[in-house]
Amino acid sequence: xxxxxxxxxxxxxxxxxxxxxxxxxxxxxxxxxxxxxxxxxxxxxxxxxxxxxxxxxxxxxxxxxxxxxxxxxxxxxxxxxxxxxxxxxxxxxxxxxxxxxxxxxxxxxxxxxxx
Amino acid sequence: xxxxxxxxxxxxxxxxxxxxxxxxxxxxxxxxxxxxxxxxxxxxxxxxxxxxxxxxxxxxxxxxxxxxxxxxxxxxxxxxxxxxxxxxxxxxxxxxxxxxxxxxxxxxxxxxx
Numbered sequence: 001x002x003x004x005x006x007x008x009x010x011x012x013x014x015x016x017x018x019x020x021x022x023x024x025x026x027x028x029x030x031x032x033x034x035x036x037x038x039x040x041x042x043x044x045x046x047x048x049x050x051x052x053x054x055x056x057x058x059x060x061x062x063x064x065x066x067x068x069x070x071x072x073x074x075x076x077x078x079x080x081x082x083x084x085x086x087x088x089x090x091x092x093x094x095x096x097x098x099x100x101x102x103x104x105x106x107x108x109x110x111x112x113x114x115x
Numbered sequence: 116x117x118x119x120x121x122x123x124x125x126x127x128x129x130x131x132x133x134x135x136x137x138x139x140x141x142x143x144x145x146x147x148x149x150x151x152x153x154x155x156x157x158x159x160x161x162x163x164x165x166x167x168x169x170x171x172x173x174x175x176x177x178x179x180x181x182x183x184x185x186x187x188x189x190x191x192x193x194x195x196x197x198x199x200x201x202x203x204x205x206x207x208x209x210x211x212x213x214x215x216x217x218x219x220x221x222x223x224x225x226x227x228x
Contacts, residue, residue: 031214040124042205042218043159050214058215090158094214101166102147102214106159 002026006091006107013081013114021076021110023091029105031094032074036060036087037109043090049074081114088112117142119208121219128196129227136191136222138206147209148189149216150180154202162204165189176200201226 007022025032033048035058045058049068063085065077074093078085088111094104118141128134140146147166151159163174170182180191189206206219 033215035216035218040220042119042121042220043207043216045215045217048211048215050211059217092216096214102209103161103164104149104209104214104216106151108158 004091004093004105004107006089006110008110009108010111011113013078013112015081015083015114017081018077018079019081021078021089021091021112023074023076023107024072025074025093025105026072027093027095027105028071029093029095030071031096031104032068033058033092033094033104034064034066034074034076035090035092036085037090038087046076046089083114086112086114117146117208117210117217119206119217119219121204121206121222123222124220125223125225127225127227130198131195134191134193134196134200134224136204136206136224138189138191138219139187140189140206140208141187142208142210144210146189148180148182149207149209150174150178150189150191151205151207151218152176152202153205153221159205162191166209196224196226198226198228200224 034046035043047066049055091107092104096102120139149164150162165182207216
């Protein structure tokens, strides 16, 4: 049981390049989300998904696309990287049970530098 | 709109001393509240959570937190800090059935011998 797996762990991009950050979970969780972590700003929600085929925007969605074709995978795409997207990116999956009890599991992060 | 405030950017405590990290939230409905810990270069580990019931919740590593609705607070406490507790601590509120998380800016804890 691997939990939430993010790849790659590190990436350097040139301005204008595109790339996809991968996120996979093996816990059959309905909910998945992407966050970026910047110094002094905590984690901010980029996009989230409440199930396969359903995605929505979070706090800071500009410059990022997502899709959710399967329960397991939730890739984050940067179409044209900018230096402002230099950050550490975390993927999370979560589930809710009982009377609204919920728990989220985070991946180990992807450190992205855009030069 | 929901928001989470952690007023202390950095706290230094002596090993063995007590600890309280402050968290205030703004959210219109009953919140789901969480505390996470992050060691350098690592992901986030859940310390504890509140979603209903007893307002004093116990977590891992000897941490506890108290939900006070009247003060919109969810402060984290530990009676005796260990050197291994040095890390970054994040308070978060969960919305949308609790599965979208909004985080505070974090409190960095330094433990001195």
